[in-house]
Amino acid sequence: MYSLLQTAAPAGPLPINDLLFVVVPYVVLAVFFSMTIWRYVKEKFSYSSYSSQFLENQHQFWGSVPWHYGILALVAGHLIGFLVPRGVLWWNSVPARLYIIEGAALIFGIITLIGLINLIVRRATNPRVRAVTSKMDVVVLVLLLLQVIGGLWVALTARWGSSWFAAVLAPYLWSLFTFQPDASAVAQLPWSIKLHILGAYAIFALFPFTRLVHVLVVPNHYLWRRFQVVMWNKRASKAE
Amino acid sequence: MNVRAQVSMVFHLDKCIGCHTCSIACKNIWTDRKGTEYMWFNNVETKPGTGYPTQWEDQSKYRGGWEVKGDRLRLKSTGKGRIITNIFHNPHLPTMDDYYEPWTYKYEDLFNAPAGTDQPTALPISKVTGEYIDIESGPNWDDDLGGSNIYAANDPNLKDVSEEQRQQLQAVERLVFFYFPRICNHCLNPACVASCPSGALYKRGEDGIVLINQKRCRAWRSCVAACPYKKTYYNWSTGKSEKCLLCYPRLETGQAPACFHSCVGRIRYLGLLLYDADRIDEIAKLPPEKLVEGQRDLILDPNDPNVIAAARKAGMPEQVIEFAQRSPVYQFVKVWKIALPPHIEYRTLPMLYYVPPLLPVLGSTANQVYENGVDAKAIFHAFDQQRVPMGYLASLFSVGDEAKIRYVLRKLVAVRTFKRAETVGDIPMAVALEALKLADTTEAEVEDIYRMTSLPTFAQRFVIPPMHREEAIEAFKDPQDHKREVGFGFTASPKRGL
Numbered sequence: 001m002y003s004l005l006q007t008a009a010p011a012g013p014l015p016i017n018d019l020l021f022v023v024v025p026y027v028v029l030a031v032f033f034s035m036t037i038w039r040y041v042k043e044k045f046s047y048s049s050y051s052s053q054f055l056e057n058q059h060q061f062w063g064s065v066p067w068h069y070g071i072l073a074l075v076a077g078h079l080i081g082f083l084v085p086r087g088v089l090w091w092n093s094v095p096a097r098l099y100i101i102e103g104a105a106l107i108f109g110i111i112t113l114i115g116l117i118n119l120i121v122r123r124a125t126n127p128r129v130r131a132v133t134s135k136m137d138v139v140v141l142v143l144l145l146l147q148v149i150g151g152l153w154v155a156l157t158a159r160w161g162s163s164w165f166a167a168v169l170a171p172y173l174w175s176l177f178t179f180q181p182d183a184s185a186v187a188q189l190p191w192s193i194k195l196h197i198l199g200a201y202a203i204f205a206l207f208p209f210t211r212l213v214h215v216l217v218v219p220n221h222y223l224w225r226r227f228q229v230v231m232w233n234k235r236a237s238k239a240e
Numbered sequence: 241m242n243v244r245a246q247v248s249m250v251f252h253l254d255k256c257i258g259c260h261t262c263s264i265a266c267k268n269i270w271t272d273r274k275g276t277e278y279m280w281f282n283n284v285e286t287k288p289g290t291g292y293p294t295q296w297e298d299q300s301k302y303r304g305g306w307e308v309k310g311d312r313l314r315l316k317s318t319g320k321g322r323i324i325t326n327i328f329h330n331p332h333l334p335t336m337d338d339y340y341e342p343w344t345y346k347y348e349d350l351f352n353a354p355a356g357t358d359q360p361t362a363l364p365i366s367k368v369t370g371e372y373i374d375i376e377s378g379p380n381w382d383d384d385l386g387g388s389n390i391y392a393a394n395d396p397n398l399k400d401v402s403e404e405q406r407q408q409l410q411a412v413e414r415l416v417f418f419y420f421p422r423i424c425n426h427c428l429n430p431a432c433v434a435s436c437p438s439g440a441l442y443k444r445g446e447d448g449i450v451l452i453n454q455k456r457c458r459a460w461r462s463c464v465a466a467c468p469y470k471k472t473y474y475n476w477s478t479g480k481s482e483k484c485l486l487c488y489p490r491l492e493t494g495q496a497p498a499c500f501h502s503c504v505g506r507i508r509y510l511g512l513l514l515y516d517a518d519r520i521d522e523i524a525k526l527p528p529e530k531l532v533e534g535q536r537d538l539i540l541d542p543n544d545p546n547v548i549a550a551a552r553k554a555g556m557p558e559q560v561i562e563f564a565q566r567s568p569v570y571q572f573v574k575v576w577k578i579a580l581p582p583h584i585e586y587r588t589l590p591m592l593y594y595v596p597p598l599l600p601v602l603g604s605t606a607n608q609v610y611e612n613g614v615d616a617k618a619i620f621h622a623f624d625q626q627r628v629p630m631g632y633l634a635s636l637f638s639v640g641d642e643a644k645i646r647y648v649l650r651k652l653v654a655v656r657t658f659k660r661a662e663t664v665g666d667i668p669m670a671v672a673l674e675a676l677k678l679a680d681t682t683e684a685e686v687e688d689i690y691r692m693t694s695l696p697t698f699a700q701r702f703v704i705p706p707m708h709r710e711e712a713i714e715a716f717k718d719p720q721d722h723k724r725e726v727g728f729g730f731t732a733s734p735k736r737g738l
Contacts, residue, residue: 044455046737048479051459055368055476057335068328127369128336132476136738209738217458219327219437223320227434228520232445233712 020198021183025176028205035208036216049214055128063122067115073108074151077101078165082173085166092163101162102155109152116141116148136210143206147199154192169197242517243540243551245560245705246428246448246591247486247510248569249500250579251421252693253597254652255507258419260284260380262499262508266423269487269498275477275736277342277367280379281484282499284421288392288409288632289382291420293338296470297396297583303332304468305431305586308525313587317465318435327437332465336476340377342367368476385417392417397635405629416627418597420636421507423499424471424484425582425590426450428515428538429524432483435466440481446560447707448591449486454734457481468586478736492709496702506696511567511703512560513574513591514540514547524587528639531584538589539574542567563705568692569593576681576689578648580637595693596633596645598652620650620678647680654679655686655693 040047053060081088092098120141123129155161168185175182186194207213266282285291299305303317317332345362353360366373382391389410398406408414426443430450433441440456441463443449452463452472459479463472472483487497495501500508515538523534540547542564551561564570572579572593579593630642638644654675661672676686692700713719 043732043737045478045480045732045734047455048457048459048737050479050736051461051474052476053329053333053335053461054464054474055336057333061329064328127371128341131369132736134736134738211738214458217438219323219439219458219460221439222323222437225439228429229433229436229439229442230445231442233709 017183017187020194021172021186022176022181024198024201026181028201032204032207036213039208039213040216047213047217048211050132050211052129052132055132056122056126059118059122059126063115063118065115066111067119070108070110070112070115074105074112077105077108077162081162081165082170085170088162088166092160092166098160098163102160105162106152106155109148109155113148113152116145120145134211136206139206140203140210140212143199143203147196147203150192150196150199154196158190158193241540241547241550243514243547243554243556244448244517245446245551245556245564246513246515247426247491247705248448248513248567248573248591248593249423249426250509250569250572250593250595252507252509252595253418253420254595255505255693256284256419256421256597257505258284258286258384259504261502261504262421263379265498265502266484270485271482273477274367275475276473276482278336278339278379279473279475279482281471281473282421282423283379284419286380286383286385286392286417287420287636288388288395288398288417289385290391290394290396291422292379293334293470294377295338295394295396296334296468299468299586301332302334302465302468302470304466304470305588306429306524307587311525313429313521313525315431315435315466317431318462323435323437323460323462326462326465327460330461330465333461333474334464334470336368337377340375340379340381341373343373343375346372385415388415397632400631400635400640401629402631405631409627409629414627418628420594421499422469422471422582423592424450424486425469425588425592426484426486428517428520428589428591429587431466431468431586431588432463432472435462436460437462441472444488446712447488447491447705449488449491450483451485451488452481452483454480454482468583468588469590478734480734491704492707494704494706496698496704500702506701509568509572509692509696509701511569512542512564512705513567513569514542514551514561514564516540520589524589528585529641531587532580532638532641532644535581535584535589536574536577539570541574542570557706557708557711560705560708563703566703568696568701568703571688571692576651576685578651578689580644580648582636585639594637595652596637596648597628598649620646620653620675650679651681651689654681655689658683658686659690 053064091101123133123137123141158164168189172183172186186197203212262282263280263284267280270281271277271279280292283292291297295301296304299316305316306313307316318326318330343364343366346365347362350360350362363372364375365371382388385392393406393410398409401409409416426449428448430441430443433443433450436457437460438456438458440453440458442451442453444451457480459474459481461474461481463481463483464470464474472481474481487495487499490497490501496510500510519538523531523538526534542548542561548561552558569579572595579595581590581593584590630645631640633645634640634642654672657667657675658672661667661669673683676682681689710719713722716722
């Protein structure tokens with residue numbers, strides 16, 4: 001096994017592979033961090049979730065709620081696979097537990113897709129909501145739709161995702177974050193997974209230029225702050 | 241004792257003529273932008289009526305304000321736990337249909353129409369979508385009881401009024417209404433501030449004005465649902481909520497807010513109230529029948545040496561204390577006790593008070609003629625035959641306690657009786673003096689009320705304290721440096737982002 005890898009190494013992965021899975025992610029990260037911070041500092045007013053519930057209330061429920069719960073669960077799943085790959089592999093060592101986690105992921109994926117389709121249909125058909133739809137909203141929705149469909153496709157065709165993500169993709173992502181990029185493992189993956197990875201990069205790259213920035217300003221401090229906020233000009237918010 | 245100052249207001253409903261000048265003054269200054277067309281920081285409702293947004297007082301629908309759970313207050317709409325479930329879809333958020341879809345007219349059709357035999361018309365188009373719309377509602381759709389069989393009949397305040405009285409309200413010869421102008425109450429226990437997940441809403445410590453930081457607002461919409469008076473509005477274009485700012489830029493330069501300044505009926509009074517901030521929570525939790533008295537207790541006497549000492553200790557400028565002593569609002573609320581808070585059962589402790597209307601009350605007497613009464617008791621007798629049922633006013637201003645409304649109306653009648661006895665003379669002075677006694681008032685107080693309600697000057701109605709904003713900057717740096725550094729402050733354009 002070791003020798004096999006050794007012999008494969010001199011031939012090396014294709015340059016296109018390095019470009020897509022080493023160069024691109026660093027460019028994406030640079031754009032993501034620099035532009036997000038720039039926007040937060042210079043265009044703070046534009047940080048908003050741009051809720052359109054005020055304009056349309058009913059359909060919004062069937063879009064926004066499943067979409068958000070679904071995508072939160074899926075992102076959390078990806079994040080856990082990235083942060084504690086060994087833990088995931090340990091969990092998956094018992095087949096029953098593997099089926100539970102894969103089944104749950106699939107269900108959340110379907111919930112997410114249903115929510116997203118509802119959001120897209122709503123945005124396309126409701127004249128009021130269409131009036132507050134920007135070009136970037138369309139780009140984001142199309143991109144997210146492709147990404148969710150792609151993710152479901154991967155889940156259904158390349159089993160068992162939770163295990164191979166922890167075994168193959170987590171080390172790849174860690175290699176990026178530790179500045180020792182190694183995309184050789186990714187090169188062996190089927191095209192559907194590669195597209196899903198590239199889709200993620202596209203979303204991260206466009207992130208600072210879209211309404212998605214509202215993810216970064218989720219109101220976590222509300223849970224422990226006092227109800228009332230009193231601001232003093234002079235006393236620099238000493239009381240309450 | 242934690243003494244704070246609050247810029248407070250009194251609206252004298254007897255004097256409101258329903259001209260909407262206040263609304264227009266406000267709209268022209270603050271809400272004539274895209275996304276704000278439907279916002280009326282100041283609006284004037286006809287009561288009985290469903291108000292704006294429709295049925296805003298029906299908290300079983302909108303879930304605004306606070307409720308007491310066990311020994312603590314909690315928001316009816318959202319709270320720390322429920323914000324997680326409500327943030328993606330707020331079940332209590334009013335939608336544009338609860339207000340109205342703003343519109344304009346296609347005026348170009350008037351010019352571009354081909355020559356013909358009939359007049360060209362400008363059809364209404366939505367200001368949101370730009371498409372033709374059927375206008376189904378507007379900001380004053382039920383003005384002057386228009387469509388009262390739909391609107392006035394569904395006023396949530398009529399729930400305490402008997403069926404018979406409701407029928408009478410609908411009878412043509414007994415039709416009655418009064419105007420109810422509303423702005424943000426700049427509450428002491430604001431539900432909007434407490435509900436904001438981003439902490440974008442805040443109450444200014446120095447003057448108690450409640451504001452929304454436009455750069456921190458993230459369109460979570462909690463404030464719109466939480467405010468029981470529905471005085472925060474969601475800007476559908478910029479994705480930010482906006483609300484009445486009590487024209488603080490005007491106040492800081494010594495001018496009355498636009499709606500106050502422009503008021504034709506001169507119904508509005510503005511001045512400081514001092515209150516004990518340590519007791520807000522305790523008062524807001526009182527049982528409903530004690531809320532009105534409780535809030536009055538919360539307000540401190542600006543002439544009390546203890547209060548003055550505590551205010552100085554809290555760092556309140558000397559001038560602010562002086563202005564609090566001259567406040568007309570203090571007289572109305574605490575001394576004369578004739579101004580009551582609207583719907584204090586929402587427990588936000590509103591700091592806009594109303595003098596309940598008397599005119600429709602006196603408009604009906606037993607014999608279809610004005611009877612000034614041979615004895616003092618007869619003067620007050622008319623209250624129970626008034627056209628606006630007591631229960632209705634009590635539902636608006638005193639959590640259903642008719643005695644509190646009677647107290648105010650008695651005093652208002654006593655003022656008129658006494659002044660009539662004094663100036664016209666067709667009521668014996670003995671009767672008038674007896675009326676004063678029954679109304680729990682004195683000649684001196686009646687004279688004061690008369691002067692403040694009938695003859696006040698601009699400076700007496702609006703006692704605007706110096707805001708000391710220059711000192712606020714001085715505390716940190718040279719004001720000239722500050723000005724050079726920040727220029728005009730908010731320089732990013734308040735446009736919808738990507």
